[in-house]
Every structure is written in structure tokens, then in C-alpha cells.
Amino acid sequence: MNNTYYGKLIFELSKEGRRGYSLPANPWAAHHTPIPAHLQRTTPAALPEADEQTVARHYTNMSNNNFGVDTGFYPLGSCTMKYNPKINEEVAALPGFTQPHPAAGDANLQGALRLYYETGRILSELTGLAEFTINPYAGAHGELTGLMVIRAYHRSRGDVQRTKIIVPDSAHGTNPASAAVAGLKIVQVKSTPEGTVDLDSLRSVLGPDIAGMMMTNPNTLGIFETHIPEIARMVHECGGLMYYDGANFNPILGVCRPGDMGFDVMHINLHKTFSTPHGGGGPGSGPVGVRSGLEQFLPNPRVLRRDDGTFTMAECPEALGRISSWLGNFGIIVRAYAYLLTLGREHVGQVGRLAVLGANYIKECLKDCYKLPIDGLCKHEFVFDGLRPEYGGEHSDPAHVTTLDVAKRLLDFGFHAPTIYFPLLFHESLMIEPTETESKETLDTFIATLRQIAEEAKTDPDMVKAAPHHTPIRRPDDVLAVKAGKFVYQPEA
Amino acid sequence: MKYFPQTPEDIRAMLERIGVQNLDDLFAEIPEELKLKGELQIPHAQTEMEVRRTIGAMAAENRPLCCFAGGGVYDRYVPSMVGYLCQRSEFSTSYTPYQAEISQGTLQYIFEYQTMMARLTGMDVSNASMYDGATATAEAMMMCVASAKGKRHRVVVSQTLFPEVLDVVRTYADYHGVTLCEVGPDAHGLTCREAINAALAAADVAGVIVPLTNRYGLIEDLTGLADACHAAGALLAINSVASHLALLKSPGEWGADIACGDAQSLGIDMGCGGPYIGYLCTTNALVRKMPGRLVGQTVDAAGNRCFVLTLQAREQHIRREKATSNICTAQGIMCLHVAIYLALMGQAGLAETEQTAADGAHCLCQRLAALPCFEQAFPESAFLNEFTLCYTGCRPLADVMADMADRGFLAGIASADGTMLTLAVTEQRTPDEVDALVKAFAEVCQAGCGTNQ
Structure with a gap:
């Protein structure tokens, strides 16, 4: 549940005269030595002015739009997104x-x-x-x-x-x-x-x-x-x-x-x-x-x-x-x-073994829906080359459901996307790494979700291609971001 | 083991689905001679209570000292809001925001950070952080050379940069094939402008790197430098301590093409050296040569404003060896530290903080220079919150510093040859602490003098 007011940019919440700090009176004022005029800043930096609670609500609302390892499963290949102990x-x-x-x-x-x-x-x-x-x-x-x-x-x-x-x-x-x-x-x-x-x-x-x-x-x-x-x-x-x-x-x-x-x-x-x-x-x-x-x-x-x-x-x-x-x-x-x-010497040997167990388990449970270009035992991660043709993944069809579509649809179910389009050896790389800190139940839910998406790709490809539907924002326009070149906030005219 | 959720039953079921007997079968293809035999000789596993005790004892071995050291790292107050919000695990446990739909929190705070840093430095655009001020400066050097498209390989660099920054720049230059032309200080402790002008006479200078406040704490006068650089076809990169920009003429106002440095002074603990955050800002003209990640504003499919990583064609995962830099993971969440700090302080709070520190430094400088063992090293040059003294006492300066530590002070940073001492004051230092420091110096510098010689 987010508040649209506090979710704006901090510059839009700024109001002249507000302050979010408290400093003691300058005890050295008697020793004040002015900076030579030509070395001084002439235009103040237009930084926001905000009180403490505004800052607290603003960044708390923003955090609600973020997914982390503490939120859910991150099957991100080559990134080893394991649990971060407190x-x-x-x-x-x-x-x-x-x-x-x-x-x-x-x-x-x-x-x-x-x-x-x-x-x-x-x-x-x-x-x-x-x-x-x-x-x-x-x-x-x-x-x-x-x-x-x-x-x-x-x-x-x-x-x-x-x-x-x-x-x-x-x-x-x-x-x-x-x-x-x-x-x-x-x-x-x-x-x-x-x-x-x-x-x-x-x-x-x-x-x-x-x-x-x-x-x-x-x-x-x-x-x-x-x-x-x-x-x-x-x-x-x-x-x-x-x-x-x-x-x-x-x-x-x-x-x-x-x-x-x-x-x-x-x-x-x-x-x-x-x-x-x-x-x-x-x-x-x-x-x-x-x-x-x-x-x-x-x-x-x-x-x-x-x-x-x-x-x-x-x-x-x-x-x-x-x-x-x-x-x-x-x-x-x-x-x-x-x-x-x-971990210590007692547990360190389990890390790799359990990570590899999880990766092979996912691979075996999904390879009938997703194209596995290189079969056999994998280690921590493996790569699918997109959906299998019978699940709408025929590469030669320009309208095929792509790896990007699958990744975006996963977001609707509360999973982070796998690493996509890497390695460059395949056209539709979908690279999955579970790590040792994910339970069998998490992996089973993930597998079931990817199977459901494969079915959807077959029966309702347009819906998959328009995903995600339930995230804080819809697919962003990356081309506009480059073209518009807005890398800093500018007030709307 | 509390971080492994698999029960023996889970493992059995998963192995069965894979079609192997046991966990070691998953590694069957690895040649036997490569596999570990026996137990790794690392510490035994500790419980959470033991970990807390072991590491707590190590933390207690570091001596708490009242800090008058600077050198690019300052003992600034960090408002409680900063640590409180940055610990939110939605932020801290997230990955690089490639999936914009579920990363708007990260993307938005980076966009805010970029805007704040661009405004503070007076530049058009900021990237989404570098590792630290030293590597940011080294990246600025490589950016100068890259912008010259293979035609210029020389970079002029001032030796008045903080020593660690200069050393890192030297290392990167050495391996990257950049010819460094180092320019020393003049008699006033400032970058020698005649030497810069002479260096610019060479036809292959890609850039000039100078500090705004230098290793002696002095404020460099950069009047006319940007014009001289540009006339010679070189870029100007200015390294500055981010908080100093509250009061000092900004790199943008001086006409810089690149602003770089460390933003530790904006809401980040000194932390034994890190993590801090390097910043790198530049002009719109050079944005495509900029290293590191960059967030841009766009709209989503529903037409709502949102933020994405952009201009990724500069980066390693797309361009591989032709990328503007190899950097990928930088200092992500430290952008949030800076953004929250600046949102709380605003320009007014930042300026007030810096002015208090500067006035304290001027007071301390005057009082220490009045002691027989010190004199101000560069009395004709202006400084902000840090200054350098010549040490003229009879005891080795290293001994003096050790005695000062025994009295609870990190009393500045001594030069390697023991002739100079650079001290910094921040808004956290009180008049009582300054009184005590001066008194301690008077006693410690005096101790043993005249009797042993």
C-alpha cells in the first residue's frame, strides 16, 4: 500500500524553509574567517528542503516498490543471490x-x-x-x-x-x-x-x-x-x-x-x-x-x-x-x-552441494517446457534457450514468446527474473541460479510458475507479452529514456 | 545450519527427481584428483552468540579516538535517519535494478542522488556512483583519454591531490597506458600554475586533474584554468570533497568537464576506510563517455513516470572490451546514504555544517601555530576545515602522535618524513575537545625536550 504523495520525487516534496537537521550554534563564530570571494560558491545548490517525517515516509514508500532477497526468490544466474544474514x-x-x-x-x-x-x-x-x-x-x-x-x-x-x-x-x-x-x-x-x-x-x-x-x-x-x-x-x-x-x-x-x-x-x-x-x-x-x-x-x-x-x-x-x-x-x-x-569447517562443504542440487532439480523439472541446449549435470546454474517451440518459443517466428516476456511474466508472481540474454552463446538465454538458501517449497512454486507461464505462452501469448501486470509499474519505455536524456530531475514546465 | 532450509527428506526427493543417488554424484564429472580430501582447516562453526562475541572482541581492539584527522575522510555527524532507512532490506538486499518494474525504489533514489550530486557539483549529470574518490579520479583520467579518441594519451595531474588518490591514479595510468605528467606544488602549497601551463604546451594532453581542496587542506584558485585547458584541447577534471561544495565555487562554476571525488563526507561513517562512495559528474556533451551506471527518466506502458537504467550501450555487459569502463557493481546503497543525508540537510544545513567546521579549523590552527613546536605551513593560502602545520619540535613527530593517541586523540595525519602535520575539524568537534587537544600537544611536544639533548 503506497501513498502517491510521498512517492513523488524528493524535489517535489521540498518546501522552502523546511529543515530536517539540528546543529549546535557555531561555537567558533568569533574566529570566522571568510573564504576569499572569488573562491566562494555563487549559486547555492538547489538541494531539497524537507522535515524528518517527510524524509521517512518518502523513502519508506519507495522501499515498497523494491524487491529484495528478503522479499522473495532471486533465480539470477551468475549473481548468487543467497540469503543475507542479519x-x-x-x-x-x-x-x-x-x-x-x-x-x-x-x-x-x-x-x-x-x-x-x-x-x-x-x-x-x-x-x-x-x-x-x-x-x-x-x-x-x-x-x-x-x-x-x-x-x-x-x-x-x-x-x-x-x-x-x-x-x-x-x-x-x-x-x-x-x-x-x-x-x-x-x-x-x-x-x-x-x-x-x-x-x-x-x-x-x-x-x-x-x-x-x-x-x-x-x-x-x-x-x-x-x-x-x-x-x-x-x-x-x-x-x-x-x-x-x-x-x-x-x-x-x-x-x-x-x-x-x-x-x-x-x-x-x-x-x-x-x-x-x-x-x-x-x-x-x-x-x-x-x-x-x-x-x-x-x-x-x-x-x-x-x-x-x-x-x-x-x-x-x-x-x-x-x-x-x-x-x-x-x-x-x-x-x-x-x-x-x-559456516565454519562443519558446514562449508554443504554450500556448493546444496546449490548444485537446487539447480539440477529446477532444470530437470522444466526441460520439457524450456529448451535445454546442453543437457547433463549442471553445477550452480544452467541456461535455457527460451521456450520450446511447442510452447510458443519457435525462434524463427517473429511473434514468438521471448525470454524477455517470460522474465517479465515471472515478476507478476513475486519472483525476480533470471539473468536473461546472457551468455551470448544462445539467442534466448535464460540463466537460472537458485543458491543453497532456497527451500524445496520455494523451488517447487517457482517451477510450477514457470510451467504455468509456458502454458500461457501457448494459450494466451499476448497476455504474456504485455506482462508484467501486477507490479508497481508496467514495462518501461527504454528507448524513450535514451532519447529524452533526462538524467536529473527538472520541474515540469 | 540455519541458512540451509533443506530437510533430509527434501534432499532425498530432489536427488531422486534428478536421478542420482547422493549429493556427491552431482560432482561425478570432476576429476578425482581435484576433489578435496579431508576437512578444510578453517575455524569451527560458531553460533550467533559466539560470532557476536568473537567479532565484538575484535571491534573492541580498535581504539576509540577523538578525531582531528582528515585527508579526504572526515568525522562528520550522520543523522540517525540515514542508517535507519538504509537498513530497510527492500533496499539493501536487492540486486542491481535491471528489472525496473520491481526496482523503482532503487532507481528512484539513484535518480535523486544523481540530481543532487549534479546540482552540488554544478555539472549536468552524475553517474550512479564509483567505488571511492580515488578510483573515481582514475576513471576521470581514463575518460579524458577515451574522449580524445586515441589521439591524446597524456594527462596532467597535480601532486596536491590527496596522496592515496594520486597513488591510485598512478597505478591506473601505469597499466592503462596513460602518460602522466605530474605537477608539484608551489611555495604556497597550491598546484603550480606555471607548470600546468607548460605541460599544456604538449600537443597530446587529453586532460588536467586538479583538486579543489588539496592534501594540505588548502583551497586551490582555479581562475582561468578551464580556459587554458580547453584552448589546448584538453579536458579539465576537478577532484573535490563533496561537502566542501556547500561553500566553495563548484567544479561546474570553474568550468570543469568532469567533477570527481569522494562523498563520504555526506552521511557516511569513516568505518576503517569503507564503504564510501566515489562520485563522477560531467557535462551533457560527455555523458556517453561516462563510466558506470546511469538512471534516466521515462514512462511505462501505462504512461506513468518511472525510472530505468539507461545508456547501457556504454557498459561492459553490452560492449565488453569496448566499454567505457569495466565497472559494474559500484556502491549502490551508498547513494541512498547520500540522498537521505542531503534531503535532511539541504543547502542551508550543509553550508552551516561546513562553516562551523571551517571556523573551528581556523581557531585550532591559530592556537596550535602559537605553540613553539608548530608553525602554519602555508599562511598565505586560504583553507576550509583542514590545514597543515610545519612541525619544529625536538621529538620525532611519530612519537608525539603515539603519545597523543594515548591521551585519546587522533591528532591529525603526519607526513611520512615527520615534518608536517595536517589536521581537520568537523562540526562534531567541541570547544572542550579543542582545548584538550591544544593542551595535550603543548605537553607532549615539550615532554623530554631539552633533557635528552
Whole structure:
């Protein structure tokens, strides 16, 4: 139930003279030193003026138009939308963590440094890599940092002609984008019809200009690349390093480790595998781990343990440089550490197993209605290529019910949509990842809903194509958004 | 395990539907030699009570200090409304708002944030956040080069930027293939304008990056800089502490093409370093070169106003290696912190807050400079809420700072060589705290002097 008045934009609720703050009288007025006139702002910023209750109602009404993991199931492939535990929020909000200034110095930040260090140790054990930095702010930032580590390694050996990075065609879009930011050229290798890396295609691009290869395993089709030891051997023999994109780490957590597969560098998304909230697009955290022999290249500052058991924020001379102001999104690290302690060695092995159980269960229950291009066991996620032809999904028919239509219709039933039109290998990709925190009942309801939508696509395609019908807004006009170019509020004339 | 809802019966039924015997069969294709044998050596599982105790003890190891440090991070008061509303899980547990129909809350607060930041910086448009002020500035650098369409690869950057910002810019430049031309400060602690003008004489300068308030706390005078940049075919990017824009001439008013920096000062705790929020604003002319997500206004099928992610053709999930940046997940909900903070404060509250801080800083500067161990480093340059002193005491400055911490103060940020100290004041500091700080400095700087030498 929403109030249309408070749901307007805050600028439309603003009224001159209202205030939502209280400040003590300026105790230093006697020391007032005017800013030189030519350095002063001349036009005040037209910020809203609102009282406290208006602000409370405005943002509370807005929250009612939002769907989160706490609202319902988020089958979003490659995003690992698992439950976000509440104890994590509480410990991250302890004043001992929220109040310190990051430049307070080692002696005054021992608790923060200890937590950072311990988190890194656990991540090392879970991944089989020697050491972690948790400075990167997100997955893409971790990729960038990891690629910089790879370049720093080659540079340290004078091997400067290695400017190319191999990326499979099924890779996450951030892989090539991060490589470009890191100054690397992308060499794409094809997938086999089974959806894994084509070894012949890989062999043909290996050479002295190859810095390394980025992979995620299981890949974005949810398929485990069983040839990974051979792939790693081939890349290593040509002098390159192996980079693991940890976006898909959840299904193998507690089952196998990137370090044991031959990967040298990886990132993890704490906001995926380790339960920290996505926050509508951040803050995340993208720790980067490296095998022994590469740790000196990790970015500054590094958190190290001294012989006396205390911790220090160190600047190392061989480091690739600095990639963040301080210790990354520290508050997110606290949340992930709380989750890791809750899991512990007793439960960590269940995460991947239960996530994979859920994904295979959904796949098996729906593959008669939705086109499954690659059959067999999947890991955490799998990809449908739209509806099957007999359910209105015939691609060659311009009027077919698309993946977008199915996704939008799901919203009417209180489910978030799956990831759509990714990976790019298929025309109508519908990528589903359930995670281990969803009950069988939730999955059964989701399956029943997708089956109903398949029936609707056959019997009432126009209704499906006009979906959603019961959401706070109907389908938005994306083309108008680009054309109108309204990126800031302007009062109607 | 309270986060796993599957009963043994559920697992059995699901395995049966899949057609395998047990959970490990789901991993049958993975080569045996890759599979973990034995238990992972991580801590034993803890109950919620134990987690609270363990992590609570770590939080208590950090020393609570009365903060006079700045350097881009300020101990500003965060109204209770900010944390209260941002904890609403409809906001915090949501994903990036690709599904606009069920994400209007996120999209609307980002649109409000974009509008507020554009107005504060005096620019046309803001993106939906960067990681922090340092990476925002590095992205601004790459944006300058990208806007020159491969013709210009040099960026002029002032060394008066906060050291962490400068270091991050250096790293990105190094790996991205940007030639940095660093310009040092003049005798007054301000970016040397002659050096900038000389650097602009090179034909391949894509952009110039300068701070508005610099690492010494000083206000840079940017008169004529935008014209000089534009005449040389370069863009001007200005890094500023967001709250300072309440009082200072904004990047837009100075004629900047890009405004970037950190907005931690707008309603975000210092939090041992994060999460904060970087901002990046630009002109309409450059919006298609802007990195990061962007929300735009449109209408839905029923003709009602709504908001969507837009201009996605700039982004990695569409453009892959040709994207304007690799950034995707940025600082989402921190936009909400900023939007709520600014909605409560308004221009008047923000200006009042900043003026109180500035006046407090001028008072403190005067009193510390009167001590024998300090003198004002750049007395002829104007500052706002942060200032730099030369340290002339006989004890090493690091020892002085450690003693000050023992007395409960984070008494500023000392330069690496121990000759300078930069202090900041915010609206949270009281006259009693300032009195106590000055008194403590007088005693600590004096302690041991003359007896050991």
C-alpha cells in the first residue's frame, strides 16, 4: 500500500524553509574567517528542503516498490543471490568498526587489521591460494587487480611482450572489459558444442605474447570444465598465468579449489559467495588471491602479521601499486567474516552441494517446457534457450514468446527474473541460479510458475507479452529514456 | 545450519527427481584428483552468540579516538535517519535494478542522488556512483583519454591531490597506458600554475586533474584554468570533497568537464576506510563517455513516470572490451546514504555544517601555530576545515602522535618524513575537545625536550 504523495520525487516534496537537521550554534563564530570571494560558491545548490517525517515516509514508500532477497526468490544466474544474514549487519555496525579513521595507524586499528587478516587466511584455505588482498571494491575491480598482478609478474621478469589475455567466448562481460582497462588485448577462444573451452582453439592462440587466460569454472553455462588441468598446463607451458573469475565459486565451495586446478590468481565476490548484501548495486567486495611467489605484487597497503602477533598495514616495494584509498569496503569484509565463522569447517562443504542440487532439480523439472541446449549435470546454474517451440518459443517466428516476456511474466508472481540474454552463446538465454538458501517449497512454486507461464505462452501469448501486470509499474519505455536524456530531475514546465 | 532450509527428506526427493543417488554424484564429472580430501582447516562453526562475541572482541581492539584527522575522510555527524532507512532490506538486499518494474525504489533514489550530486557539483549529470574518490579520479583520467579518441594519451595531474588518490591514479595510468605528467606544488602549497601551463604546451594532453581542496587542506584558485585547458584541447577534471561544495565555487562554476571525488563526507561513517562512495559528474556533451551506471527518466506502458537504467550501450555487459569502463557493481546503497543525508540537510544545513567546521579549523590552527613546536605551513593560502602545520619540535613527530593517541586523540595525519602535520575539524568537534587537544600537544611536544639533548 503506497501513498502517491510521498512517492513523488524528493524535489517535489521540498518546501522552502523546511529543515530536517539540528546543529549546535557555531561555537567558533568569533574566529570566522571568510573564504576569499572569488573562491566562494555563487549559486547555492538547489538541494531539497524537507522535515524528518517527510524524509521517512518518502523513502519508506519507495522501499515498497523494491524487491529484495528478503522479499522473495532471486533465480539470477551468475549473481548468487543467497540469503543475507542479519547478524552480519549487526556486527558490521559495531562502533568499534564504524568509527575509526582509516589513517589512525596500526596501533589503533589492531581489531580491524586482525579481522582483515583472518578473513584472508580463511579465503586462502578455501581456494588453495597462498595470500589474499581484500582491497578491491567489487568483482570487476578484483579482476582488474588480478590482471595487474599478472602484468606485474611478467614485467618483473622483463617479459614485457606479453600483452594478450585469453578469454573464452562464454566469459562474463567484465572479463574483456577489465582486461582492456588493465592494458591487455583480448584473444577470444571458442566453446565446443558441449559448452566448454575448445582445446584446439586454445592451442592455436598460445604463444610468447600471451600474458594469461581468464576462466570461470564452472563456466557461465554451469558446466564444469573437466579439462582444466590440461588447460592450465598448456597456458603455463607457454609462459602465461591462469586467472580464475570467482563469480562462479559458490558451487565448488568445499568441493574443490581453484588453486588445486592450476589457477594462479583469482578474485572472489564476497557479495555473491559469502552472503553480503548486493545493496541494489553495491558496495561489494572483490578479494584477490594469488599462489605463492606472486604475493609481493599484491596492491598496497597490505595487511601483514608481525612476528609478535600484531598486525601492520605495510607498503611493499614490488607491489603493483595502489588500487583503493584504504582497505577496500571494510564493512563488507566484516559481514563476510561473520558468515565464514557461522559456516565454519562443519558446514562449508554443504554450500556448493546444496546449490548444485537446487539447480539440477529446477532444470530437470522444466526441460520439457524450456529448451535445454546442453543437457547433463549442471553445477550452480544452467541456461535455457527460451521456450520450446511447442510452447510458443519457435525462434524463427517473429511473434514468438521471448525470454524477455517470460522474465517479465515471472515478476507478476513475486519472483525476480533470471539473468536473461546472457551468455551470448544462445539467442534466448535464460540463466537460472537458485543458491543453497532456497527451500524445496520455494523451488517447487517457482517451477510450477514457470510451467504455468509456458502454458500461457501457448494459450494466451499476448497476455504474456504485455506482462508484467501486477507490479508497481508496467514495462518501461527504454528507448524513450535514451532519447529524452533526462538524467536529473527538472520541474515540469 | 540455519541458512540451509533443506530437510533430509527434501534432499532425498530432489536427488531422486534428478536421478542420482547422493549429493556427491552431482560432482561425478570432476576429476578425482581435484576433489578435496579431508576437512578444510578453517575455524569451527560458531553460533550467533559466539560470532557476536568473537567479532565484538575484535571491534573492541580498535581504539576509540577523538578525531582531528582528515585527508579526504572526515568525522562528520550522520543523522540517525540515514542508517535507519538504509537498513530497510527492500533496499539493501536487492540486486542491481535491471528489472525496473520491481526496482523503482532503487532507481528512484539513484535518480535523486544523481540530481543532487549534479546540482552540488554544478555539472549536468552524475553517474550512479564509483567505488571511492580515488578510483573515481582514475576513471576521470581514463575518460579524458577515451574522449580524445586515441589521439591524446597524456594527462596532467597535480601532486596536491590527496596522496592515496594520486597513488591510485598512478597505478591506473601505469597499466592503462596513460602518460602522466605530474605537477608539484608551489611555495604556497597550491598546484603550480606555471607548470600546468607548460605541460599544456604538449600537443597530446587529453586532460588536467586538479583538486579543489588539496592534501594540505588548502583551497586551490582555479581562475582561468578551464580556459587554458580547453584552448589546448584538453579536458579539465576537478577532484573535490563533496561537502566542501556547500561553500566553495563548484567544479561546474570553474568550468570543469568532469567533477570527481569522494562523498563520504555526506552521511557516511569513516568505518576503517569503507564503504564510501566515489562520485563522477560531467557535462551533457560527455555523458556517453561516462563510466558506470546511469538512471534516466521515462514512462511505462501505462504512461506513468518511472525510472530505468539507461545508456547501457556504454557498459561492459553490452560492449565488453569496448566499454567505457569495466565497472559494474559500484556502491549502490551508498547513494541512498547520500540522498537521505542531503534531503535532511539541504543547502542551508550543509553550508552551516561546513562553516562551523571551517571556523573551528581556523581557531585550532591559530592556537596550535602559537605553540613553539608548530608553525602554519602555508599562511598565505586560504583553507576550509583542514590545514597543515610545519612541525619544529625536538621529538620525532611519530612519537608525539603515539603519545597523543594515548591521551585519546587522533591528532591529525603526519607526513611520512615527520615534518608536517595536517589536521581537520568537523562540526562534531567541541570547544572542550579543542582545548584538550591544544593542551595535550603543548605537553607532549615539550615532554623530554631539552633533557635528552
